[in-house]
Amino acid sequence: MPYFQSAEKEKLRKDLLTIGKQLFIHQGLKKTSIEQMTKKVGIAKSTFYAFFESKEAMYLELLEIEAEGMEERIWKRVENTTNAFHGIKAYLHQMVVELNTNILTNRLITNPDEMEMVKRKVTPKFVERKFQRNITPLLNYISEHQDKGEMVDTDPNVVIGFIRSALLIAVHKQDIGEEIFPQVEELMFQSVASTLTQQNNKE
CATH class of the missing domain: 1.10.10.60 (Homeodomain-like)
Known part of the structure; x- marks a missing residue:
């Protein structure tokens, strides 16, 4: 060497x-x-x-570099909303923007084989950093609005799973059809926000 x-x-x-x-x-x-x-x-x-250690470990590092500033941009958009309904929608829409911008992340979402290759090399430290960066702020947001009575009183981890599941609609963009996908995506996000909040799209 x-x-x-x-x-x-x-x-x-x-x-x-x-x-x-x-x-x-x-x-x-x-x-x-x-x-x-x-x-x-x-x-x-x-x-x-x-x-x-491996090319997968390099990929994981590139994912972290690519995601720098992502949470700040997401939460800046959420903070400009008037209630939990609009906040959830803003979160989902900004996540779409970030995923479309973060090319390596987008590749993994749409390539299950490569996702499995990378997942095998994920370390506990990587998981902890990702949790603190991505999950903790969302958990705090959900808990805060549950305390205010603006969101359904369900386990916050279940709420997060529901929110993140909605983002997987991007995987089916080709199946749905690119021409109508934006409208389908908007209906999906609106439905998620409506389901999770005690109030609908009130200003």
């Missing part, structure tokens, strides 16, 4: 992440090999493991 100066090692790591992201986007995780990445960066395949 060659020795790298700190600055050189950091540059190689960034180069690998850049190349890896490009390849994952264009040909997917399954078809991307470590040899492809290291050849483009100009290092031996064995050197890859000085930076990442």
Whole structure:
């Protein structure tokens, strides 16, 4: 294993992440090999493991990089709403925007085989970071509005499962039909918000 100066090692790591992201986007995780990445960066395949445990571990790191700022954007939109009904709808719509923007995340959602490959490499630390970043703010929002009597008195984890399930409609976009998908998606999100809130779309 060659020795790298700190600055050189950091540059190689960034180069690998850049190349890896490009390849994952264009040909997917399954078809991307470590040899492809290291050849483009100009290092031996064995050197890859000085930076990442596996290509799946690299993908997980890229997911976290890609998601930077996502929660801030989501909750900024939610905070501008007037009640829980509009807040839930805003959350769902902004999540759609984020998923459409976050290409690697979107690929996983629509490619079950690659999702399984990545899931096998998920660490407890990754799960904890994701929970704190994605789930905790939503749990707090639900609990707050349940206390106000604005949301159904159901286990918050069940509510989160219901909300997240609605986002899976994106997987069926082609089946539903692209022309009518926006209207179907809007009806889905409106139904979810109505089901979860004690008040409908009151201003």
